[in-house]
Amino acid sequence: MKKYPFSDAGFQAMQKDLYALTDQELQVVANAVANHFNSWMSENFDLTESQIAFIEGQQPQMTAFLSTQTSFAMVNRLPITLIKPESKINALMRGAKLIRPKVKAEMIPDGGPYHASGNLDIEITY
Numbered sequence: 001m002k003k004y005p006f007s008d009a010g011f012q013a014m015q016k017d018l019y020a021l022t023d024q025e026l027q028v029v030a031n032a033v034a035n036h037f038n039s040w041m042s043e044n045f046d047l048t049e050s051q052i053a054f055i056e057g058q059q060p061q062m063t064a065f066l067s068t069q070t071s072f073a074m075v076n077r078l079p080i081t082l083i084k085p086e087s088k089i090n091a092l093m094r095g096a097k098l099i100r101p102k103v104k105a106e107m108i109p110d111g112g113p114y115h116a117s118g119n120l121d122i123e124i125t126y
Contacts, residue, residue: 037067076116
């Protein structure tokens with residue numbers, strides 16, 4: 001199984017590959033994200049042990065929010081952006097790492113079925 005770098009470039013490469021799938025294939029992946037977020041992250045991204053521990057240590061509400069928003073964006077082929085500083089120097093000063101998902105999505109009628117529009121930005125700050 002191919003693993004992607006845990007960076008915006010990695011997220012973009014993953015999306016390119018995922019969004020080339022059929023709707024049914026993409027739905028299977030989105031279901032895995034929604035139902036098994038932590039293991040899906042570990043299986044699909046090159047993560048350090050500390051990154052895995054951080055993901056697994058998140059409150060259930062945050063994991064539920066991230067998993068549902070990410071799977072919604074995926075199944076609707078919306079852009080997902082990872083905003084993450086390359087340097088962790090601020091973490092040493094602040095002593096904290098924060099995940100701030102920002103969802104901008106809406107359902108738009110198109111004279112027929114509704115379709116989703118928007119994007120998901122996942123910002124990691126220190």
